[in-house]
Amino acid sequence: MSIGLKDIAQKTGFSVNTVSRALRGDSRISAGTTAIISRAASELGYIPNAIAASMRSSRSKTIGVVSADSANPFFSEVIRGIEESARHFGYQILLANTEESAKREADLVRMFLCRQVDGIIAMPTYDKDLDHADLYGRLSIPFIFAGRYLDGLKDHCVLHDDVEGQRSVVEHLLDKGHRNILCLAGPKKVSNTHDRLAGIREAFESRHLALEENYIVHAMGHIEDGYAITNHALNRGLEFSAIVCFNDMLAMGVLKSLHENNLSVPSDVEVFGYDNLYMSQFMQPSLSTVDVPKFRLGAVAMETLVAHIEDDSLPYAQRNVSTRLIFRESTR
Amino acid sequence: MSIGLKDIAQKTGFSVNTVSRALRGDSRISAGTTAIISRAASELGYIPNAIAASMRSSRSKTIGVVSADSANPFFSEVIRGIEESARHFGYQILLANTEESAKREADLVRMFLCRQVDGIIAMPTYDKDLDHADLYGRLSIPFIFAGRYLDGLKDHCVLHDDVEGQRSVVEHLLDKGHRNILCLAGPKKVSNTHDRLAGIREAFESRHLALEENYIVHAMGHIEDGYAITNHALNRGLEFSAIVCFNDMLAMGVLKSLHENNLSVPSDVEVFGYDNLYMSQFMQPSLSTVDVPKFRLGAVAMETLVAHIEDDSLPYAQRNVSTRLIFRESTR
DNA sequence: TTGAAAGCGCTAACAC
DNA sequence: GTGTTAGCGCTTTCAA
Numbered sequence: 001m002s003i004g005l006k007d008i009a010q011k012t013g014f015s016v017n018t019v020s021r022a023l024r025g026d027s028r029i030s031a032g033t034t035a036i037i038s039r040a041a042s043e044l045g046y047i048p049n050a051i052a053a054s055m056r057s058s059r060s061k062t063i064g065v066v067s068a069d070s071a072n073p074f075f076s077e078v079i080r081g082i083e084e085s086a087r088h089f090g091y092q093i094l095l096a097n098t099e100e101s102a103k104r105e106a107d108l109v110r111m112f113l114c115r116q117v118d119g120i121i122a123m124p125t126y127d128k129d130l131d132h133a134d135l136y137g138r139l140s141i142p143f144i145f146a147g148r149y150l151d152g153l154k155d156h157c158v159l160h161d162d163v164e165g166q167r168s169v170v171e172h173l174l175d176k177g178h179r180n181i182l183c184l185a186g187p188k189k190v191s192n193t194h195d196r197l198a199g200i201r202e203a204f205e206s207r208h209l210a211l212e213e214n215y216i217v218h219a220m221g222h223i224e225d226g227y228a229i230t231n232h233a234l235n236r237g238l239e240f241s242a243i244v245c246f247n248d249m250l251a252m253g254v255l256k257s258l259h260e261n262n263l264s265v266p267s268d269v270e271v272f273g274y275d276n277l278y279m280s281q282f283m284q285p286s287l288s289t290v291d292v293p294k295f296r297l298g299a300v301a302m303e304t305l306v307a308h309i310e311d312d313s314l315p316y317a318q319r320n321v322s323t324r325l326i327f328r329e330s331t332r
Numbered sequence: 333m334s335i336g337l338k339d340i341a342q343k344t345g346f347s348v349n350t351v352s353r354a355l356r357g358d359s360r361i362s363a364g365t366t367a368i369i370s371r372a373a374s375e376l377g378y379i380p381n382a383i384a385a386s387m388r389s390s391r392s393k394t395i396g397v398v399s400a401d402s403a404n405p406f407f408s409e410v411i412r413g414i415e416e417s418a419r420h421f422g423y424q425i426l427l428a429n430t431e432e433s434a435k436r437e438a439d440l441v442r443m444f445l446c447r448q449v450d451g452i453i454a455m456p457t458y459d460k461d462l463d464h465a466d467l468y469g470r471l472s473i474p475f476i477f478a479g480r481y482l483d484g485l486k487d488h489c490v491l492h493d494d495v496e497g498q499r500s501v502v503e504h505l506l507d508k509g510h511r512n513i514l515c516l517a518g519p520k521k522v523s524n525t526h527d528r529l530a531g532i533r534e535a536f537e538s539r540h541l542a543l544e545e546n547y548i549v550h551a552m553g554h555i556e557d558g559y560a561i562t563n564h565a566l567n568r569g570l571e572f573s574a575i576v577c578f579n580d581m582l583a584m585g586v587l588k589s590l591h592e593n594n595l596s597v598p599s600d601v602e603v604f605g606y607d608n609l610y611m612s613q614f615m616q617p618s619l620s621t622v623d624v625p626k627f628r629l630g631a632v633a634m635e636t637l638v639a640h641i642e643d644d645s646l647p648y649a650q651r652n653v654s655t656r657l658i659f660r661e662s663t664r
Numbered sequence: 665t666t667g668a669a670a671g672c673g674c675t676a677a678c679a680c
Numbered sequence: 681g682t683g684t685t686a687g688c689g690c691t692t693t694c695a696a
C-alpha cells in the first residue's frame with residue numbers, strides 16, 4: 001500500500017493532523033516539528049494524494065480549458081500562456097477541444113464541473129444551437145473567455161480591440177491609394193469576424209469611400225480557404241490591388257494562390273494577415289499582419305481567473321491586451 | 333449545498349448505494365428503478381462528483397501528458413491525437429510542458445502522481461541531468477512515450493522509423509547525383525536526431541560515398557536555426573546542392589535564407605524537411621518532406637496506454653507508425 | 665502548538 | 681435487485 005499521512009504520523013509520533021499541517025507549511029506548527037515531519041515524509045517517499053485533499057477542501061487547484069482546436073497555432077499559443085500562468089499560480093489544466101461543436105462544448109463544461117475544476121477558461125464556439133448565456137451564465141464557478149466574446153458576457157472576457165486593429169490596416173491601405181480591396185472575412189458567428197468587419201467598414205467610412213459587398217467573402221479561416229477564395233476571385237475577374245485577411249492562415253493560402261497565378265506580392269497585390277502567428281515572419285514573402293499577443297492573452301485570462309477564484313466577490317470586468325501593426329514584405 | 337446521491341436516495345426512497353449503481357448503469361439494477369433514479373437525478377440537477385468517485389475507486393480517468401512544448405506544431409498535433417483518443421476512451425488529460433527542462437519534467441511527473449493520474453504519456457526531454465530510467469522506471473502506473481525513445485525503455489514507445497525515413501531521403505538525393513549535401517541535424521540528445529543521422533550515414537554507405545563531417549551541423553530545431561545555419565554555411569563558402577533538415581521548421585528557415593541569398597529552390601538547391609507539418613505544403617516553395625503521422629502517433633500512444641491501464645499484466649511492446657516520403661516543390 | 669473526532673461524496677464488499 | 685456498513689486519505693472543527 002502507498003504511504004499516507006498516517007504512516008508519517010506513526011513514524012514521528014505526531015498526530016495525522018499535525019503532519020498534514022506541517023506538510024502544508026502551517027505556521028502554527030513549530031519549525032522543529034515541521035523539519036522532523038518533512039524528513040520523515042521524504043524518507044518514506046510520501047506522495048500526497050491531491051484527490052483526497054481536493055475532496056476534503058473542495059478546491060481542486062485545477063482549471064478546465066475549453067479550446068476550439070488546440071492544434072491551431074493561434075490557440076496553441078494562447079493555451080501555452082494559460083499553462084505557464086497556471087503553473088505560476090499552482091494550478092493544473094485539464095484541456096479538451098470542442099472542434100466548434102456546441103454539443104461538445106456543453107458536454108465539456110459539464111465534465112469539468114463533475115471534476116470539480118476551480119474555474120474555466122474558454123475559447124467558446126459559435127454553434128447556433130448553443131445558448132452560451134445559458135451554459136455559462138448559470139455556472140457557479142468563475143469563468144473567463146479568451147480572445148472571443150459573447151454578448152451579455154463581455155465582462156468575462158479578455159480581448160484585443162479587433163475593430164481598431166482591422167480599421168488601421170484598411171485605413172493604411174486606403175491612404176496608400178488602394179480602392180479595390182478584397183476582404184476575406186472569418187466565420188460569421190465568431191465575434192472577431194464581426195468586429196474586424198466593422199473595422200473595415202469604419203475605415204471606408206472615415207475616408208468617405210464605398211465598400212462594395214462583393215469584395216467581402218466569408219471563410220472558415222483555414223489556409224485552404226484563402227487559397228480557394230483567391231483563385232475563385234481571380235477566376236471571376238474581380239479586380240483588386242490588396243487583400244486583407246481575417247487571419248494569417250487565410251493570408252498564407254492567399255500568398256500561394258497569388259504566386260501560382262503569377263501575381264507578385266506586394267507589387268501586384270498587397271496582402272495583410274491578422275494574428276501574427278510565429279510562422280508568418282517566415283512566409284515567402286513574410287507577412288504583414290496585426291500582432292495579437294496570444295501568449296499574453298492566455299496568461300492574462302488565467303491571472304484574471306485566479307483572482308476570481310481567490311475572491312468570489314470580485315466584480316467581473318473586461319480586460320484588454322493591445323495589438324499593433326506589423327509591416328513586412330507582403331506590403332510595400 | 334450541492335446535490336448528492338443522498339438527496340436522490342431521499343427523493344426516490346432507494347438507498348444511496350442503489351442510486352450510485354443505477355446512475356453508473358449497473359445491470360443488476362432493474363430498468364424501472366434505473367429510470368426513476370435517472371429522472372430524479374436530472375430533476376434535481378445532480379452533478380456527479382468525479383473527485384469523490386476517483387478517491388473511492390482509485391481510478392481517476394485522467395492521464396497526464398508531459399509535453400516539451402505544446403505550442404510547437406509537431407507536438408500540438410500529437411497532443412490533439414492524444415486528446416481525441418482520450419475522449420473516445422472516457423479519459424481527460426492534464427497537460428503541462430517541460431520546455432525541455434529536466435527539473436520540470438521530474439516535477440511534472442511527481443505532480444501527476446499526486447493527482448492520481450491513471451497513466452502518463454510523455455514526449456520526454458533530453459536534459460543530461462535527468463535520469464529517465466530512474467524517473468519512469470520506478471513508476472507504478474502505466475506510461476508511454478510518443479515519438480521519442482529512451483534507451484532501456486523502448487518497449488514503452490510509439491515510434492516511427494527515423495533511420496529508414498531519413499535514409500530514403502538521402503539515398504534519393506544521392507541517386508539524383510547530389511554529392512554535397514548539407515545536413516541540418518537536430519539537438520544532440522534527442523533520439524530522433526541520432527536515428528536520422530544514422531539514416532544519413534547509412535545512405536552514404538549504401539552508395540559507397542563518404543560523408544564529410546563539416547556537412548553536418550547540429551541545431552535546436554527552430555526556424556531561426558535553419559535560417560542562421562544556412563547563412564553561415566554560405567558565408568563560409570561551403571558548397572552544397574541540397575539540404576536535408578532534421579525537421580520542417582529548420583527547412584522553413586533554410587528556404588528563407590536561400591531566397592535572401594538569391595539561390596533558387598529547387599534549381600540551385602534542393603531542400604528536404606521532416607515531419608510534414610500542416611504548414612509545409614503552403615510554404616513557398618512547398619516543402620518536400622517525410623510525413624510523420626502526428627495525430628495518429630498521439631492516438632496510438634493513448635490507445636496503448638489505455639490497454640495497459642485496463643490490463644496491468646499486458647507486456648509492454650514497442651509500436652510503430654509508418655512514415656512516407658512526400659515530394660513537393662522544394663525538390664525536383 | 666498540538667490532538668481527537670468528524671466527515672467530504674462516493675463505491676466496494678458483503679449481506680439478504 | 682437492493683440495502684447496510686465501512687472506509688478511500690485527507691482537511692476541518694473543536695478542544696486542550
